[in-house]
Amino acid sequence: MSYFRIIEDLIKNARGPPPLEGVKVVEFSHYILGPNIPRLLAQLGAEVIKIEPPPRGDRWKYASMWGGKGFYKGMRIDYLYLNSNKYFVGIDFRKEEGRKLVVELAKRADVFVENMEPGTLDRYGLGYLQLREVNPRLIYVSASGYGNWGPLSRLPSYDIIGQAESGVIDTTGWEDGVNEAYRLPDYPGDWLPSTMAVSAIISALIYRERAGRGQYIDLSQAASMQRFMYHFTYMSLTGSRLKRSGFIDPSAYVSGVFKTADGRFAAIAAMTERQYDALAEAVPGLRGMRDARDPDSLWRKYEAVRAWASGRTLGELLEFGKRAGVPVQPVLNDKEVLDDPWRAERGSVLRIRDRLYGEIVVPGPIVKMSETPLAVRWVARPVGYHNKLVLARKLGLPPAEVERLEREGVVGYWDGQLGNMPPPGWNAEDDPVFRGERDEVGP
Amino acid sequence: MSDREEALRRLFGDREAKPEALEGVKAVEICGTNFGCRIAGSLLSELGAEVYTVPDEDAKRITPHGATIDGVGIPYFVEGRGKREVALEEVPKLLSELDILIDGLGPGRLYSRGMGYPQLSERYPRLIYVAISQFGHYGRKAEEYAEMPDSDLTGQAYNGYMAMLGNPSLPEPYSYPIRAGIWLAWAFAGAAGALSALAAYWARMRSGRGQFIDVAINEVLSVDHPYQLGAPFVLGAPRQRSPTIDANILVTYTTAKAKDDFVALATVIWPEVEAFFEIIGRPDLAERWRKAIEAWGRDPGQLKELEREVFAEVAKYKAEDLVKASREKGRPPIAVVKSVEWVASQPHWRMRGAILELTCRGKKILVPGTPYMMSETPGRVKLKC
Numbered sequence: 001m002s003y004f005r006i007i008e009d010l011i012k013n014a015r016g017p018p019p020l021e022g023v024k025v026v027e028f029s030h031y032i033l034g035p036n037i038p039r040l041l042a043q044l045g046a047e048v049i050k051i052e053p054p055p056r057g058d059r060w061k062y063a064s065m066w067g068g069k070g071f072y073k074g075m076r077i078d079y080l081y082l083n084s085n086k087y088f089v090g091i092d093f094r095k096e097e098g099r100k101l102v103v104e105l106a107k108r109a110d111v112f113v114e115n116m117e118p119g120t121l122d123r124y125g126l127g128y129l130q131l132r133e134v135n136p137r138l139i140y141v142s143a144s145g146y147g148n149w150g151p152l153s154r155l156p157s158y159d160i161i162g163q164a165e166s167g168v169i170d171t172t173g174w175e176d177g178v179n180e181a182y183r184l185p186d187y188p189g190d191w192l193p194s195t196m197a198v199s200a201i202i203s204a205l206i207y208r209e210r211a212g213r214g215q216y217i218d219l220s221q222a223a224s225m226q227r228f229m230y231h232f233t234y235m236s237l238t239g240s241r242l243k244r245s246g247f248i249d250p251s252a253y254v255s256g257v258f259k260t261a262d263g264r265f266a267a268i269a270a271m272t273e274r275q276y277d278a279l280a281e282a283v284p285g286l287r288g289m290r291d292a293r294d295p296d297s298l299w300r301k302y303e304a305v306r307a308w309a310s311g312r313t314l315g316e317l318l319e320f321g322k323r324a325g326v327p328v329q330p331v332l333n334d335k336e337v338l339d340d341p342w343r344a345e346r347g348s349v350l351r352i353r354d355r356l357y358g359e360i361v362v363p364g365p366i367v368k369m370s371e372t373p374l375a376v377r378w379v380a381r382p383v384g385y386h387n388k389l390v391l392a393r394k395l396g397l398p399p400a401e402v403e404r405l406e407r408e409g410v411v412g413y414w415d416g417q418l419g420n421m422p423p424p425g426w427n428a429e430d431d432p433v434f435r436g437e438r439d440e441v442g443p
Numbered sequence: 444m445s446d447r448e449e450a451l452r453r454l455f456g457d458r459e460a461k462p463e464a465l466e467g468v469k470a471v472e473i474c475g476t477n478f479g480c481r482i483a484g485s486l487l488s489e490l491g492a493e494v495y496t497v498p499d500e501d502a503k504r505i506t507p508h509g510a511t512i513d514g515v516g517i518p519y520f521v522e523g524r525g526k527r528e529v530a531l532e533e534v535p536k537l538l539s540e541l542d543i544l545i546d547g548l549g550p551g552r553l554y555s556r557g558m559g560y561p562q563l564s565e566r567y568p569r570l571i572y573v574a575i576s577q578f579g580h581y582g583r584k585a586e587e588y589a590e591m592p593d594s595d596l597t598g599q600a601y602n603g604y605m606a607m608l609g610n611p612s613l614p615e616p617y618s619y620p621i622r623a624g625i626w627l628a629w630a631f632a633g634a635a636g637a638l639s640a641l642a643a644y645w646a647r648m649r650s651g652r653g654q655f656i657d658v659a660i661n662e663v664l665s666v667d668h669p670y671q672l673g674a675p676f677v678l679g680a681p682r683q684r685s686p687t688i689d690a691n692i693l694v695t696y697t698t699a700k701a702k703d704d705f706v707a708l709a710t711v712i713w714p715e716v717e718a719f720f721e722i723i724g725r726p727d728l729a730e731r732w733r734k735a736i737e738a739w740g741r742d743p744g745q746l747k748e749l750e751r752e753v754f755a756e757v758a759k760y761k762a763e764d765l766v767k768a769s770r771e772k773g774r775p776p777i778a779v780v781k782s783v784e785w786v787a788s789q790p791h792w793r794m795r796g797a798i799l800e801l802t803c804r805g806k807k808i809l810v811p812g813t814p815y816m817m818s819e820t821p822g823r824v825k826l827k828c
Contacts, residue, residue, distance in 0.1 A: 003554045006561045007574075008581035010655050019646035031711070036667075044642045059712055065691045067739035069677055077673040078691075122447055129450060147816060149444075149451040152791040156776040157709075160696060164707035164778040167786035169698060171624025172608070174617055181698040181705040181780050182686050184623050185607040191668040192627075193814065195634040196486070200815050200822070202641040203464035203490040207820050209648065211462070215819035216454060223797035223814040228482075228625040231783045232798055232809040233517045234507050241783060242507050246609070246621045249596045250507040251518060257605065257619045265620055267600035271476055272501040275592065293509035306616065322591050329577075329597035329661065331620045333681035337603035337671040342584040348662045349672060361676045363666045367639040368579070371654035372646045 014373035018045020023205065025111040026051065027086065028102070028126070030058040032159065032187055033143045033221060034115030035082050036194035041111065041201065042085035043365055043374045049105060049390055050083065054090030054412025057383035058083075061419040073357050074421035075380060081362055083380035087440075089391070090384025090412045093124055097410045104395060106131050106138060110214075111201055115143040118153050128216040138214040139204040141197060147220035159189030162221030171231055174246045193224035195366075243295060253290055254279065254301040257331060258309035258317075265331035266317050268305060278324040283308040354379050355433070355440065357423050378440045382414035382421055388436025402436075454818045458796070463491025464820035468644065470543035471495040471534055472526070473553065476502045477593055478626060479660050480547025480575045481522040482633025487543065487640065488525035489813040489822040495537060496526040512803055513828055518626075521810050525825030531556075538563065542653075543571045543640045550580040550589050560655045570653040571643040575636050577601075579659040593660050598628025602664035603671040610686040620684070631667055632660040687750055693736050695719060698780055699754055704762035705780035715775035722768045722777075723756040796824075803828035 001009075023046040027038040035058065038048040052058055061079040070076050089105075092098040103126070106112055112131060114121055121127045128140040142148050145157020145165065152165070160183050163169050168189075173182045197219050204215050226232075234242040242250060247257040247267070253276035255269035270276040273290060280286035285304035289297060309317060314330055321328030332340070338361065343349040348364040357379055365374030391397045391411065405411045414420045432438045444452070470492050474480035476499060488494040506516025513520065529537065535558070538544075544563070546553050553559045560572040577593035578585045599605045599622050609621035639656045647653055665671045670691060674682045682690050689696035695710045710716045713733075720728040728749065735745035757765070762779045769777040787809055792798045796812040808828070815822025 002586075003551045003559060003561070004581050004586045007550075007655065007657070010560075011581060011657060016646075016650070019642035040638070040667075044638075063692050063711055064736065065693075066674065066678055066682075067693060067736050069740065070673075070691070072677055077677050078669050081669040081673060119445070119447055127447070129447070129454075146791065147795055149448045149455065150791045150795050152789070153448065155778075156774075158696075158711060158776055160698075160707045160709050161776045161778045164698075164780045165786070167781055167783040168623075168625060169705075169707065169780045170782050170786075173621065173624070178610075178613060178617055179700075180610060180686065181700075182608060182610070182621075183689075183696075183698050183707065184627070185604075185685075185690060186668055186670045188623070188627060188668065192630060192634065195631065195638065195667055196814055198638040199486055199490060199634065199641055200464075200817060202638065202645055203815075204817065204820065205645060206468075206641070206648070207462070207464040210466075211819070213819060215817055216451075217818075218451070218455065218816040220795065220797065220814060220816070223792065223795060223812070223816075225625065226786070226792065226797050227811045227814050228627075228630045229783070229811055230507065230517045230521055231624075232787050232811060233512070233521060234510055235783060235787065236807060236809040237512060237517065238508075238510055244624060246617065247596075247605070247619055249594070249622065251505050251516070252594070252596070255594075255596050257600070257616075257621070259616070259619065265600075265606075267596045267605065269594035269596035271505050271592070271594050273504065274501070291509070295508065298508075322588060325590055325592060327577075327592055327594035327597040329601040331600040331605050332603045333606045334603055334671045334675040335681040337665050338675040342578065342582065343662060343665070345582050345584075346579060346659070346662070348659075348666050361672060363669045363672050366635050366663060366666045368657040369639065369643065369654055370656070371650070371652055372643065 010370040011368045014370050016371045018374060019372040020044040020046040023111065024109045025113065026105050026109045028114040028121065030115065031060040032082060032190035033194055034113055036191060037113045037141060037143065037197045038086060039082055039084060040195065040198045040366065043376065048086040050086045050088050051091050051102060052088065052383045053092055054383050055415035056417065056420065057090065062417065071418060073423040074418065076419050080357065080360065080379035084362065084376050085378060087386040087390050088381045088383060089387050092410055092412060093126065095410050099125055102126055103134055107135050109138060110205065111139045111141065113141045117156055118144050118148040132214065136213060137208060139201055139217065141201060141217045141219060143193060143197060143219040145221050147223065148218045157221060159187040162189035162225065166222035166225040167229060168225045171229065171244060173244050175244045189221050189225060193219055193221045196224045245295065248298055248302060250298065253293065254298065254305060256302040256305065258306055260309060260314045260317060261311055262313040264314040266309065266314055267329055267331055269327045271327065275326045279326050282320065350376060352376060356381065384411065384413035385434060387411050389433060389439065392436050455816060458821040461819060461821055463823065465491035468492040468542050469540055470545065471529065471537055471541055472545040473497045473531065473534065474502065474547035475499050476505060477547030477575060478518055478522065479629040479632030479636065480545050482629060483545050483573065483575060483636030484526065485522045485524050486633060486637035489815055489824060491820065494526045495529040497531045497534065498528050512808065538567055541570060542644060543573060545573045545575065545636060547575045549576050549592065550585050564653065568652055569647060571640055571647065573636050573640045573656045573658065575632050575658040575660065577659065577661045579657045581657065595626040595629040596622055598660040599623060601661035602628055604664050607682065607684055607690060609684060611684050628660050628664060631663045632658055635663050688746065693739060693746060695753060699757040701757055701760050701762040701765055706762045706765055707778045707780055709776040718772055718774045722765065722772060723760065725756055728753060799824055801826065801828055
């Protein structure tokens with residue numbers, strides 16, 4: 001059997017429990033930066049309870065996308081993804097009893113994730129310094145633009161502010177004639193830090209096994225992007241700034257995006273001398289220029305490859321790349337990513353049947369594991385959808401007590417605003433999960 | 444500084460004296476020229492793992508414009524943090540005490556040397572083997588592209604990321620899709636590699652068994668952040684690049700040129716959009732913008748027209764005046780787009796260890812620090828010249 005088949009069999013036959021099974025997470029967050037952390041933890045098998053103030057909760061779900069076309073059966077499509085595998089409770093934390101409920105959930109939790117403006121939760125008695133008193137084993141994560149302490153910590157942030165303050169916008173685009181500044185699209189100032197945070201959290205869990213203590217993780221969006229900015233080093237080493245270079249990777253021997261003979265865009269990057277030499281065998285004008293790596297030379301080499309690539313189809317360039325050992329790939333658009341057979345085979349674009357919202361395409365797990373597979377089991381729910389399930393079955397409150405909390409407005413539900421509703425035709429009476437009689441999945 | 448901030452500053456103080464989270468965890472990275480692999484090893488090192496690296500002469504030469512420190516390229520130097528070099532031939536001697544092996548060479552390479560997961564797992568069932576490659580280690584495409592090396596640029600391209608970046612109305616070739624100015628595909632691959640290695644380690648603490656993990660650089664962005672899938676799923680078509688207004692929420696969540704500098708405008712929810720139009724003295728734009736969004740599906744030109752009006756207004760103000768007005772108003776967040784030079788000079792990032800200063804042969808060198816600000820087990824950058 002080939003190596004590829006052996007690995008495929010391992011991955012396809014993965015049957016174990018998910019890696020973070022048993023880890024309990026409380027999410028008190030909104031938009032993307034906060035919620036993506038528990039999303040990944042839930043994908044890894046943790047139990048995530050997302051607390052939202054009723055009736056509106058996390059405001060990200062209402063932002064209109066694509067002229068209002070971003071909604072799918074009453075919820076926004078990306079919100080459904082971003083909040084998959086979570087339990088939704090609606091708790092009014094401005095009420096004393098609401099705060100007590102949050103504290104009760106935090107007492108049984110391993111991890112607490114929040115991304116409010118620094119200091120906000122402290123004002124409600126729900127900051128790290130307060131919750132560690134009731135649960136010293138708690139791993140508490142605050143995600144913010146600048147971090148929770150330091151001279152800039154009080155400034156508000158979103159992804160684009162983190163991008164601007166980290167310097168990453170200054171690394172992207174062109175200069176010398178193209179005087180434009182581009183934000184990196186689709187909010188990497190949220191996705192990258194939140195992905196980084198998961199390693200810190202699991203490390204803290206591992207440490208807690210040894211030391212018995214939880215801790216505070218103070219994650220900064222901007223610092224997470226600065227982690228990958230070699231520009232600081234270049235600047236201090238050479239005395240000059242690393243100029244923006246559009247599609248050219250300044251660390252390559254030659255690189256760029258090229259228009260092919262069949263009207264596609266292809267990225268080519270010769271990262272090593274051997275790759276460059278292989279390209280130079282085919283491309284007129286490259287020989288003898290390999291070690292000239294200043295910006296002007298990189299541009300001249302780009303132009304040589306551009307002339308060559310423009311006479312070849314994407315397919316021909318890919319064949320060349322495979323044969324010569326040079327990195328070449330198409331610049332895919334959204335639709336091509338969605339329809340990519342490779343992603344479908346790997347389970348990276350998944351068609352799932354969600355119990356509530358029906359058939360839906362979702363992004364699959366971020367990695368594939370052979371013993372402890374990751375999964376997307378259900379997508380987001382409206383505010384408070386799991387109130388009964390969580391409060392009665394997980395927190396052990398008597399049904400009469402849950403009813404009282406509902407009556408007194410301590411816990412509550414969605415109000416039917418677009419972006420925060422069950423699918424058309426949903427009926428509470430017919431939904432055993434909403435009524436707290438059974439869990440989303442399993443027995 | 445408030446009492447809370449002071450308490451936090453103390454809580455996070457004395458970093459060097461504190462223990463490390465991953466003390467006792469041993470990893471080796473065999474990366475070749477794959478920096479996603481090196482980043483995964485670095486993140487484990489920052490969290491306290493003992494990390495060995497197999498040196499690679501080609502990787503040492505991957506560096507902006509050929510710049511080197513102590514004879515190696517900048518990325519290799521920066522990602523060498525805390526790592527001990529070990530020759531590939533010596534790796535087998537480490538295996539019995541190894542927890543994590545990170546393989547960035549491409550599918551089948553280590554297998555052909557008798558060091559693939561199928562062989563190693565027989566002898567070392569506790570081993571966690573993280574493979575980081577462009578198309579993964581299984582499936583037709585992995586096999587088809589096995590001889591083609593990976594790169595960050597091709598990763599950004601295949602992830603659908605570059606298709607959304609750049610200005611299509613510039614003259615060619617400046618109009619072509621461009622890259623994020625950092626190695627975004629490699630960064631995500633490294634982050635995914637590190638977190639999955641640790642998830643597997645956590646699972647092994649219960650099961651006693653290691654496992655194989657497959658990270659594909661060419662998909663890692665599109666599975667982590669979901670717009671490449673969500674947009675065409677509901678729209679039935681790919682999005683178009685929009686270097687100005689946000690391609691998703693269709694509002695002024697963007698950069699714009701003020702009189703002197705660029706500003707970043709963080710208008711996400713509608714009250715922030717309205718507040719921004721008030722700041723630039725054009726509250727009338729709110730209603731027109733709302734109508735233009737409603738008409739976007741049949742006439743995207745209306746938004747373009749309004750966008751020009753907004754940018755013309757922004758250009759009348761100094762950047763700092765816009766920032767000041769937004770703070771006085773309470774929203775939306777607005778920031779001046781900072782230069783790398785400015786960022787490097789900020790005490791905030793130095794104080795928090797996000798940017799570090801080393802002395803190399805008498806010269807002060809700045810390097811990216813660590814974002815792992817942890818109160819009990821702070822992340823550490825063990826980097827020396």
